[in-house]
Amino acid sequence: MAQKPSIPKGTRDFNPEEVSKRNYIFNTIRSQFEVFGFQPIETPSFENSSTLMGKYGEEGDRLIFKILNSGDYLSKVDTELYDSKDSIKITSNISEKALRYDLTVPFARYVVQHQNEIDFPFKRYQIQPVWRADRPQKGRFREFYQCDADVVGSNSLWQEVEFVQLYDAVFSALGLNGVTIKINNRKILSGIAEVIGAQDKLIDFTVALDKLDKIGEEKVKAEMIQKGIPQSGIDKLQPLFSLTGDFGAQVSELKSILNTSEEGKKGIEELEFINQGIESLGLKTAKLQLDVTLARGLNYYTGAIFEVSAPEGVKMGSIGGGGRYDDLTGIFGLKDMSGVGISFGLDRIALVLEDLGLFPETVTNTVNVLFINFGDAEALASMKAIKKLREHGISTELFPDNKKTIKQFNYANKRNIPFVVLLGESEINSNTFTLKNMKTGDQESLSFDDMLKAIQQ
């Protein structure tokens, strides 16, 4: 029966214009990934639940979409458990598969499962959708794409240098000039926590520090005290709140804070290596900036931490992020595999390009030429010409029905088709084509070859 159709909340349909714009971004990212030597892999949309559960914390487990087993799945739940009506406990008895929550855990699983076929270091990229049962809100969806590039199997800091270059290359290619690539290092955060006597409160400390931009210095300090970080430690942090100058100057100040922490000094060394590499190599349009408040999923990263923000003046959260994680594959039993990677936030990048008018006009111009349909004899003649135009790679179509010419022109107008061809009886007899340029309104009578040239210009 007829139903009013809709889609689940937090999901989206993409119309041709939207798909074209998204593909433009994907293709730009993909071609830079490939030029940097990354290779594509794809993993299944759903994994065994055991692969995903417990990898994203309790909140993450809750947000993973679970797939119901097939058949008479309830018959396999034992009576006592069934009678408890406990949704959480029963879930693992009636659902064995779950939708991918991110691309990192499936990648780790892939590396471990296929370790004997892979030549390490393995530079992979992956552009696929992920699903999260989050409360949908502006800019947050239940289905969205992630675009990740990672290297696994090497500790070399040249990779961090490359990822900064890769961000620069992608955003420059998209015409999104002036992004800021913020960098930090987990070892610096650990070092600071050590120096202020809060080693055991590293997470509380970084969660508070991470809010500096949003809530300001005083509130950050208040939160730290509330979490039990001693006032004496917070006093030592003072220089952190007022780091100024360029990368080098900031690093000098950091050094003075961290001179008693081996881990902190290691972090500074890494930062300096990356910064010096980038200074020697140069960036096209992005800038690299030290941000010691940057923490992002901390439990995860062990070295460099990256985050990209849109050019100044554009209000938008981060449009990319990543970092180094020394034990990517340990959860699946393969030890000592260091990984480092970055991710691009497709939806936000699309919003920024839209706001700034940076999508090339050609992106959404999919059909170039429409032939008006004057009846079957003319349509057949048109199809012969259309076939030749298509062989030249020109996107061309015949209006399928012999409707009033004005209706066919309206269709061309609405779809922004730049050229309309009229091939009526008189044109067929004189072996010409009437080509109308829909932007200028100009109309010319041309041979096939001249029409082809006019369209190709």
Add this chain to the structure above:
Amino acid sequence: MAQKPSIPKGTRDFNPEEVSKRNYIFNTIRSQFEVFGFQPIETPSFENSSTLMGKYGEEGDRLIFKILNSGDYLSKVDTELYDSKDSIKITSNISEKALRYDLTVPFARYVVQHQNEIDFPFKRYQIQPVWRADRPQKGRFREFYQCDADVVGSNSLWQEVEFVQLYDAVFSALGLNGVTIKINNRKILSGIAEVIGAQDKLIDFTVALDKLDKIGEEKVKAEMIQKGIPQSGIDKLQPLFSLTGDFGAQVSELKSILNTSEEGKKGIEELEFINQGIESLGLKTAKLQLDVTLARGLNYYTGAIFEVSAPEGVKMGSIGGGGRYDDLTGIFGLKDMSGVGISFGLDRIALVLEDLGLFPETVTNTVNVLFINFGDAEALASMKAIKKLREHGISTELFPDNKKTIKQFNYANKRNIPFVVLLGESEINSNTFTLKNMKTGDQESLSFDDMLKAIQQ
């Protein structure tokens, strides 16, 4: 804890070579879709269950993957229903969303939902995965891609002509020459059923006829009799079993069988229009063949029915199919929207291209150049050259670690990287690059520009 990682049965990981090959097929199909004037849309991976359930028959309903509601979903099942422990009835109470089963029903839903934004006739294509809880077996997966092109909103038979051309264009572009595009028409099947007095047994009749290739004439007849089709009717079918000659000759024989059926005559008229169009326009490498036994999901199609089979000698089921369905969107309340479309069977096409060695060698050659890492000073100099090569679109990488040169060469060998560059102290001092061609083993000392030229050749 360490787990032995695996993926759910019926799903697949794709390694870089496989992704590259699949993308080659997708890109070839996509570029022909666009040249023919089709526009891309994308729909969510999961739909409301009410959108999908009941659209694919009882078997289909069973094969749809259902997604469990979030939170304490069992608390919303009333006690009496819960106590029944009836999996089927309880499912609709604990699952509101389901994974897409094909692209056609979501497309119909899309057209109805967005009817006011769409300019009809709407030529759309869609390349996305679908999921079916089928028993996995060779060549049948629980997650696989569909590639569909459809036009909705016009009855014009020029579209059928175009779809034949589109199949020809795609398979020719893939180098898969000599495919057979089989065509039939639902109206012909209805007409035959009418003539033999089996109107009310159309499905039984076509299901039996569809098996002619597999089980032969005698067994088909036996099945028809078993289904209650009268012997007198089956006798009238005799000419069907021995249709010979070209398209035109076969149509003549059909005409003699169907001369008392208006619907059958209409079907013949449609077939002749399409065939004459194709004869006038020509096909590059495919051939069009009448196959009156072709039925495919009959309840669905109302006019033309298409199926593509691989070139002779290749053992493979159909590699594409489609047809016309007069009431695509009626299930969602929008009447009188005729649709016609075709689909490409990606997995089978990939198998055929693999078997016949038709993948271009360049498809899987992702990285062109590897720079050997001799230490940080040399690496920095290498990174400068790498940056310039990448700006020329050449996929280049630095081996990230300063390992033994032999190990780095092994890596290049295993990954089939065609060029290796050595930039050691002496090269840096003389401002040259030692370029090794890994296929020929030749090694040359070159300036940057000459190296660039050598790689580009």
